[in-house]
Amino acid sequence: MTRPPAFRTPTPGRRSMGGTQRPAPEPVGFGPRRVAVRLVEGVLSRSRPLDGALEAEHDPTGFRALDERDRALARAIAGSTLRRFGTLRSLIAAKLEKGLPKKAGPLEAILATGAAQALFMDTPAHTAVDLAVACARADPDARHFSGLVNAVLRGIVAEGAPEPTPGADLPAWLYSRWTRAYGAETAAAIALRLSVEPALDLTVKSDPAGWAETLGGVALPTGGVRLAQGGRVAQLAGFDDGEWWVQDAAAALPARLFGDLQGKRAIDLCAAPGGKTAQLAAAGAEVVAVDKSAERLRRLSDNLSRLKLSAEAQVGDAAGVSLEPADAVLLDAPCSATGTIRRHPDVAWMKRESDIATLAKLQARLLDAALRLVKPGGLLVYCTCSLEPEEGEHQIAAFLARAAGRVAVEPVTEAELPGYGEAVGSDGFLRTLPSHLAADDPRLAGLDGFFAARLRVG
C-alpha cells in the first residue's frame, strides 16, 4: 500500500518572543511560492498575462526582487499550474463540499500552485504543502484558511497525479470550438499536446545542422533548431553573437511564404517583438517594421541589434499608417493567440469567447489597410497564431469577397515547406496545429497553432 507522505505543521507567520511580536523568518523557498501564487492570481482574477507581469516595470508580484533561480522557479510553478489548471480546479473542488469559501483572497491560487508542485513537479509533497500553508498564513484574507489548505492538499497528494484527460485543462467553450472546427479526435490530440511543456525552437541565420549539433538539439525540416530543454537562453552558444533567435517553428513559416526577398521592400505590420522582421531582414529585404506599441518596438530594435540585422522601426497604427507601397506586406495580426497555449498556458484562462468576434473585426480593418500598402503584383501574407477559423479561414474568405478581383490566393505548397505537408490544406492555406510534427520523444513534438494565407495583389 502506498503511504501518504509525512507532514509537519508549518511555523506560524508571527511568533511571540518574550512578549514582543516579531515576524518569524520566512521558510526556505517561500519567496518564489508567494510570487507564483500572485502570478496565477493575476491571470485568474485580473487577466494579467504571465509575461506581462514578469516584464512589468512596477512589478506588483515581487518577481523582480527574486534572484534568477527563484524567478525561474516562480515562473515554472505558475506555468505548470496554469497548464493543468482545469484538472487542479476539479481536484480542489472534489475536496470542498461547500465549494471555495468567499472572501478568501488568493486561496484557489494557493491550493492550485501547491497541488501543481506536489503532483506535476519535482517538489517533495511535504515541501509543497508546507509552503502553501505558509502562503495562506502570510495573506490577510487567506490566513483563516491555512488549516483547510493543509487538509485539502494532503488529501489531493495522497491520491496521486491523474493522467491528462483531453479537454480537462481547457475552458469548455474553447474545447468545444476546437471539436467543432477540427473534429473530436484532432481536438483531443491538440489538448493532450498542450499538457506537455514545449521544446525551445530557434530560428538560425545559417547552418541549422551545425547549430543543432553545437546546442544538442535537432535540426527542423525548414531550417530551425529544436532543443528539448531550453534553460537560460542568453547563456546558450551563439546568443551573444546574434546567430539565432527564439521563435516557434510554426511562427517561422509565414515569412517564408514570400520566397526570394533579396533586394525587395517589405512592410511588417504588427511587427514587435520582431521574430518575423528578423526573418525578412535576414532574407535580404529592406524592411519597415510598424507596431503601435513604442515599448514593444524598442524590444524589436534591441533584438535586431543583437542579431546584427536592420529594419526601419515605425510606431503607428497599422490601420492608418502611410507608407510607400511595397513588394511584400506581412500582417501578423493581433489575435486571440489560442494557438500559443502550449507556450502560454495563461492564454486559455484569460480569453473570453466574445474576444474572438472583437478581434476578427480588428483583423478585417487591418487587412483592408494592408492591401493598400502592397504594390501591384506584390504579395500580402496574413497570419494569426489562433486556432479559431474566424481569425483564419473565415477571415480570408470574407476579405476575398470584399476585395473581389483585386486579390487572389497564391496556394501554399508542400514543396516549399518540406516536412510540414500536414499543415498545407487543399484550400491553399497553411494551418498548423499543436498536434502536428509528431516525434518519438514527446518533448520534441508539436507546433504552435498558426494560420497563414498568401495573397497576390493585382
Ligand SMILES: C[S@@+](CC[C@H](N)C(=O)[O-])C[C@H]1O[C@@H](n2cnc3c(N)ncnc32)[C@H](O)[C@@H]1O
Ligand atoms: C502577434 S504580435 C506580433 C508578433 C510579431 N510579428 C513577431 O513575429 O514577433 C501582434 C503585435 O501587433 C501589435 N498591434 C496590435 N494592434 C496593432 C495596430 N492596430 N497597429 C499596429 N500594431 C498593432 C501589438 O503591439 C503586437 O506587438
